[in-house]
Amino acid sequence: MLRYLQPTIVIPTLTALILSTVAGGIAWQRIETGHREALQRAFNAETGEITLKIDERFKAYRQVLRGARALFAASREVTRQEWGQYVDALRLSEDYPGIQGVGLAVPLRAADMARHERAMRAQGFTDYHLNPPGRRNEYTAIIYLEPFDWRNQRALGFDMYSEPVRREAMARSRQLGIPALSGKVRLVQETATDTQAGVLLYLPVFRPDAALATPAQREAAFMGWIYSPFRMNDLISSAVGDATSRVRLRIYDGHDTTPANLLFDNHPSRPENGPVSSRSVLELDSRVWTLLFDSASGEDLAPPALRLEQATIVLIGALFVLLTASFCATRQRAGELVRISASLRRSEARYSTLVNLSEDGIAALDANLCFTYLNPRLIKLLGFPENELLGRRVDSLWPTKDASRSQTLTERLRHGEATVHEEQLRNADGRLITVIVTLAPHVDETGALQGGILTITDISERKASEERIRYLATHDPLTGLANRTMFMEQMNNSLLIAHRHRTRFALLFLDLDHFKEVNDSLGHAAGDALLQETARRMRHCLRASDLLARQGGDEFLALLHDIHGMDEAFAVADKIRRSISAPFELDGRSCSVSVSIGIALYPDHGQDLETLTRNADAAMYRSKLGGRDGTTVSADTP
Numbered sequence: 001m002l003r004y005l006q007p008t009i010v011i012p013t014l015t016a017l018i019l020s021t022v023a024g025g026i027a028w029q030r031i032e033t034g035h036r037e038a039l040q041r042a043f044n045a046e047t048g049e050i051t052l053k054i055d056e057r058f059k060a061y062r063q064v065l066r067g068a069r070a071l072f073a074a075s076r077e078v079t080r081q082e083w084g085q086y087v088d089a090l091r092l093s094e095d096y097p098g099i100q101g102v103g104l105a106v107p108l109r110a111a112d113m114a115r116h117e118r119a120m121r122a123q124g125f126t127d128y129h130l131n132p133p134g135r136r137n138e139y140t141a142i143i144y145l146e147p148f149d150w151r152n153q154r155a156l157g158f159d160m161y162s163e164p165v166r167r168e169a170m171a172r173s174r175q176l177g178i179p180a181l182s183g184k185v186r187l188v189q190e191t192a193t194d195t196q197a198g199v200l201l202y203l204p205v206f207r208p209d210a211a212l213a214t215p216a217q218r219e220a221a222f223m224g225w226i227y228s229p230f231r232m233n234d235l236i237s238s239a240v241g242d243a244t245s246r247v248r249l250r251i252y253d254g255h256d257t258t259p260a261n262l263l264f265d266n267h268p269s270r271p272e273n274g275p276v277s278s279r280s281v282l283e284l285d286s287r288v289w290t291l292l293f294d295s296a297s298g299e300d301l302a303p304p305a306l307r308l309e310q311a312t313i314v315l316i317g318a319l320f321v322l323l324t325a326s327f328c329a330t331r332q333r334a335g336e337l338v339r340i341s342a343s344l345r346r347s348e349a350r351y352s353t354l355v356n357l358s359e360d361g362i363a364a365l366d367a368n369l370c371f372t373y374l375n376p377r378l379i380k381l382l383g384f385p386e387n388e389l390l391g392r393r394v395d396s397l398w399p400t401k402d403a404s405r406s407q408t409l410t411e412r413l414r415h416g417e418a419t420v421h422e423e424q425l426r427n428a429d430g431r432l433i434t435v436i437v438t439l440a441p442h443v444d445e446t447g448a449l450q451g452g453i454l455t456i457t458d459i460s461e462r463k464a465s466e467e468r469i470r471y472l473a474t475h476d477p478l479t480g481l482a483n484r485t486m487f488m489e490q491m492n493n494s495l496l497i498a499h500r501h502r503t504r505f506a507l508l509f510l511d512l513d514h515f516k517e518v519n520d521s522l523g524h525a526a527g528d529a530l531l532q533e534t535a536r537r538m539r540h541c542l543r544a545s546d547l548l549a550r551q552g553g554d555e556f557l558a559l560l561h562d563i564h565g566m567d568e569a570f571a572v573a574d575k576i577r578r579s580i581s582a583p584f585e586l587d588g589r590s591c592s593v594s595v596s597i598g599i600a601l602y603p604d605h606g607q608d609l610e611t612l613t614r615n616a617d618a619a620m621y622r623s624k625l626g627g628r629d630g631t632t633v634s635a636d637t638p
Contacts, residue, residue: 013325020317027313043276047247047293050240051280057239058201058284060469061099061228062179064090065203067472068102068226073208074476074484075552078104080123080144081524087146089477095465098238099228100189101152103145104205105160105170106224113139120157130157140170140225151189155229158188166200170225172286173202177218181287184253184263187229196231197263199253201285203227208484209610232264248272248294255281255290263289270296312340361456365439367449369394369410381435381458383428394439394454397425399432413441414449422459434463476550478528479535487549487557492609494559498602506569507612508558509598509620510538510576513628515554518591526586530593537579541572566601566633573597573631581629594629596620601633 071078071086087102108116113130120128120143130141140161145152160166165183173180180202187198202225206212210221236251250257251264276295281288361378363371371389379386382397395401412419418440424432438455474486482490491507498505512534519527531554538548538556547559560572580595598620606612623632 009325013321016321020320024313024317031313039276040278043247043293043295044278047249047278047280047291050247050249050293051282051291053240054236055282055284057098057235058181060096061201061230062203062285063469063473064092064096064099064102065179065201065226065228067469068104069203069205070473070483070485072205072223074550077552083144084146084148086477090472092147095468098230098235100187100230100234101145101147102226102228103142103152103155104224104226105140105142107161107222108139108141110135110139116141125156128157130159132159132162134162136162155188160200160227169200169287170202173204173225174218174222175215176286177204177206177212179203179285181285183287184261187231189229189231196233198232199230199235199263201228201230236264236266246296248296250292252290252292254288257290257292270294308340361435361454361458363394363454363456365394365452365454367451369413369452372451378456381427381433381456382425399424399426410449413439413452414443417441425456434459479532479550481535481539481556482547482549484549484551484557487547487551487559488609490547491559491612494561495602495607495609499607503562504564504604505602506560506563506566506572507600507602507616508560508569508573508576509600509613509616510556510558511596511620511624512554512580513594513596513624515593518586518593522586522589522591529586530584530591533584534580534593537582538576541575541579566599566604569599569601570631570633573599577629577631596623596628597631598623599631599633605633 067090068083068086071082075082083104090096090102092099092102108130117129130139136159138161140159142155142158142160145155161170163185165185169180169182172178182200182202185198185200186195187200190196190198204218205223205226206218206221207223211217212221232251236249240249248267248270249264250262252258252261253263254261271294273294278293280291280293282291283289361381362375363378364373366372370391370393372391374386374389379389382389418438420436420438422434423437424434426432436457436459438457439452440455441452442450444450474483475481476483494505497503515527515530518530531550535548535550535556538558542548542558542560545561547561549557549559551557558572558576560569563569577595577597580593583590583592598616598618600606600612600616600619602612605615619632623630626632
């Protein structure tokens with residue numbers, strides 16, 4: 001044995017051992033550092049998605065309040081019943097989970113408090129009183145809050161301005177005319193059971209058509225606050241779902257992370273500093289939230305991939321030493337390579353499982369952008385049999401053929417550029433689905449396109465929700481007609497067009513006669529049916545180019561474009577009046593109403609929106625005073 005331990009063998013072997021130890025130690029450190037950085041990046045991406053979900057949820061809630069404010073722009077007075085119908089139509093528990101309700105708070109003077117309480121009691125709230133008691137400089141009262149469940153009933157009559165945290169947000173909203181989020185509060189809806197921290201989102205309501213450029217103008221036009229209370233545990237749980245199951249999330253009001261400012265903690269029993277943590281600041285409606293994220297304490301910091309890489313470093317070092325000492329190490333290296341290949345096969349199997357179970361559609365494409373593989377989710381999304389999709393070009397799923405667009409896509413991929421864009425695809429049923437398409441090219445060492453990986457995310461439901469929100473902001477939910485806001489925007493455009501082309505148009509104010517008697521005698525459901533049938537009859541009396549809107553209650557507006565004179569406007573008004581005078585069948589009972597109509601003609605009775613609407617409204621009231629069921633022309637001329 002001693003003859004094999006010659007210096008010519010020992011010295012090179014010891015040198016190889018030292019070099020492999022030093023190099024292996026450096027590589028070991030870098031791999032561990034790289035893994036920790038990758039773990040941190042993945043954690044940051046996960047927490048960033050949680051932050052984005054919270055931010056997106058608040059955007060939806062803010063849109064709900066703006067839609068509620070649109071009621072006041074469309075109606076002179078929003079009744080409690082109309083408020084309840086609007087909030088009920090929003091389907092808060094289904095489409096906006098986490099929101100406690102939508103309410104209205106109004107300012108009060110000390111001299112008006114007794115009259116206000118009597119008025120509320122006359123509406124059926126016999127025990128109503130403003131609370132808390134005591135003398136203050138300013139008073140407010142919550143008068144509407146829907147849904148009017150047992151929690152929200154506790155808030156009726158509460159003076160939110162009496163509490164400093166709420167008062168700061170309410171004052172900021174009123175002074176700046178913007179949405180404002182409050183700090184941490186205890187909601188009046190809370191009980192001794194399942195107590196949660198709360199916040200409130202306020203949106204100011206100003207008189208329609210009032211100037212709002214300065215704080216003084218906003219103060220003069222101020223009517224009240226539309227607001228929503230939120231219970232933080234319910235809010236965050238509905239916003240992020242199961243995304244925080246592996247993450248401890250703490251949310252603090254402001255930058256100070258003291259227990260007094262804690263709004264939400266999903267895992268209070270977990271330690272504060274997990275293996276991986278991050279901190280982010282989220283600004284919501286002029287309010288700052290600090291979000292602290294900690295991973296679970298049991299998170300594996302040395303997964304199989306890391307252990308495999310570390311083992312590979314040791315293996316390479318050992319092989320280097322053994323090869324220096326003896327050629328026999330080749331057999332041992334072959335055995336290690338076999339084990340490494342088995343580990344790679346297991347990794348490939350795990351990757352295949354992840355692809356097949358993914359909620360996104362994933363496909364592999366060849367150099368001609370034809371499908372070579374599709375995961376089950378994509379096959380289900382498109383609805384075609386797998387054998388029908390294999391070998392088919394990806395752009396064949398586009399609704400229309402566009403050769404130039406297909407050529408542009410191919411060129412970008414050949415240059416190694418990934419593409420991410422929103423697309424509409426046609427599935428097997430012929431239905432269009434809206435998706436986010438991500439296409440990453442695969443090129444060889446020469447830069448030639450070998451294929452690509454396609455990822456498709458279905459966003460059809462999200463797009464439908466966005467369209468519904470836009471529709472509610474511009475249409476009357478009962479009749480489907482345009483609301484006052486949309487009508488006034490269209491009328492303003494019509495003014496510009498008529499002025500430019502020197503044409504005429506007529507504005508009609510229409511008010512149903514005897515609607516209240518029908519509503520009181522047959523009920524609100526019959527009244528709603530009457531309004532819907534009235535809207536249908538009016539539409540049939542107008543041209544496709546004309547615009548009909550519901551101003552609120554039983555009042556309607558009609559815009560007759562490009563008419564030659566008052567005779568045409570009278571003819572349309574008479575057609576509407578005769579159509580409305582026909583009997584209505586409501587729940588098996590026949591009833592009759594009529595309509596009073598006021599007409600203002602551009603430019604004869606006004607050359608601006610305010611003058612025309614005022615004159616048409618005045619003409620309608622003269623028609624009512626003259627016996628109703630008639631048409632009156634504006635008496636004013638510019």
